Amino acid sequence: MYLMRILGTLLCFFPILSVLLELQRPLWCILLLAANAFLWPTIAFLRARKAHLPLQIEHQNLVIDAGAGGLWIALMAVNPLPSVVIATILLTDRLSAGGFVLMRKAALALLAVFMLTWIALGTPFDVLVTQRTMFATLPLIGIYMLALSVLTDSIAVKLRIKSRELERIAMMDPLLDIANRRLLEKRIQYELDKLRTTPGHSSLMFIDIDNFKEVNDRFGHKVGDALLVAVSKILHIATRKTDTPARLGGDEFVILLPDTPQEEAHAVATRIMDAAAVMTVVQEYAFKCTLSIGIASALPGMNDVTEWLKAADDALYQAKRLGKNQIYSH
Numbered sequence: 121m122y123l124m125r126i127l128g129t130l131l132c133f134f135p136i137l138s139v140l141l142e143l144q145r146p147l148w149c150i151l152l153l154a155a156n157a158f159l160w161p162t163i164a165f166l167r168a169r170k171a172h173l174p175l176q177i178e179h180q181n182l183v184i185d186a187g188a189g190g191l192w193i194a195l196m197a198v199n200p201l202p203s204v205v206i207a208t209i210l211l212t213d214r215l216s217a218g219g220f221v222l223m224r225k226a227a228l229a230l231l232a233v234f235m236l237t238w239i240a241l242g243t244p245f246d247v248l249v250t251q252r253t254m255f256a257t258l259p260l261i262g263i264y265m266l267a268l269s270v271l272t273d274s275i276a277v278k279l280r281i282k283s284r285e286l287e288r289i290a291m292m293d294p295l296l297d298i299a300n301r302r303l304l305e306k307r308i309q310y311e312l313d314k315l316r317t318t319p320g321h322s323s324l325m326f327i328d329i330d331n332f333k334e335v336n337d338r339f340g341h342k343v344g345d346a347l348l349v350a351v352s353k354i355l356h357i358a359t360r361k362t363d364t365p366a367r368l369g370g371d372e373f374v375i376l377l378p379d380t381p382q383e384e385a386h387a388v389a390t391r392i393m394d395a396a397a398v399m400t401v402v403q404e405y406a407f408k409c410t411l412s413i414g415i416a417s418a419l420p421g422m423n424d425v426t427e428w429l430k431a432a433d434d435a436l437y438q439a440k441r442l443g444k445n446q447i448y449s450h
């Protein structure tokens with residue numbers, strides 16, 4: 121904002137100066153214009169920087185800018201070219217900085233200061249735009265508009281990046297670098313839609329760490345968390361890029377395996393169990409980590425996310441019921 125204000129007041133200085141000289145305005149007018157062009161940007165910057173609420177003060181500064189614009193338009197006796205350009209720039213700039221609310225405040229400030237000064241001066245009109253004033257106004261039109269577009273574009277790019285990042289965070293588990301239920305359900309729905317048009321074999325795997333409560337109770341929550349991280353890493357390593365490992369909550373994980381028949385899913389589950397059995401997180405505490413895994417393949421005509429998840433959860437329940445540390449396929 122500081123640089124944009126310096127650029128704006130500098131580019132406004134020349135056309136306004138040109139008209140003020142043509143109208144033979146007194147010296148104090150020229151000095152006031154110089155102060156507005158060369159001192160005000162720094163004063164505005166310091167005011168905002170020292171403020172408790174910098175954004176609020178910057179919005180005030182932007183309204184003051186508009187008021188100053190009204191003053192100069194009146195002192196230029198409404199010379200059409202610089203007056204229209206300055207008013208347009210002031211209002212569009214405020215619109216992009218603070219929306220319609222800020223633009224309305226700026227328009228009111230501009231109009232109020234203009235009317236007071238213009239009436240006090242006897243409502244003068246200077247309709248003649250000299251060549252010098254025209255050439256002095258051109259850089260304001262060209263350079264400032266270009267700078268404003270560059271600034272608006274860079275803000276839009278930053279916002280796009282931020283919004284993508286927020287979207288990613290909303291789809292990921294906060295503790296593990298793994299999808300959460302929201303993303304998983306989206307992918308499952310996508311897979312079911314795909315299977316409806318292109319029949320194939322896809323599987324869903326429900327994984328639960330056996331006796332996880334005991335890990336927390338015996339070794340503490342931190343070790344429990346470390347175990348969850350280790351298991352999620354194993355799920356990443358054991359799966360393909362097209363699979364979606366996700367955490368449903370607690371010690372429950374699910375993997376969506378597109379284009380994977382039940383036997384292949386079983387082989388993946390075996391790999392996961394083998395890796396969990398030899399992992400080191402809890403081994404040093406003399407605890408052997410085992411998993412129970414339930415697998416359910418998508419059935420023809422299945423089009424409900426909950427139905428497929430429930431089938432895999434039922435399979436997991438069977439694995440637990442049969443004594444844990446095993447794989448059960450529906």
Ligand SMILES: Nc1nc2c(ncn2[C@@H]2O[C@H](COP(=O)(O)OP(=O)(O)OP(=O)(O)O)[C@@H](O)[C@H]2O)c(=O)[nH]1
Pocket residue numbers: 295328329330331332333334336340341342343344345348369370371440444
């Ligand atoms: N460390 C840690 N623990 C969690 C987290 N979320 C849930 N838990 C705990 O995970 C445990 C889940 O236990 P259960 O799945 O109900 O039981 P379990 O001991 O695994 O028993 P089985 O599933 O029958 O083998 C509970 O004690 C929860 O408090 C977490 O983010 N970190």
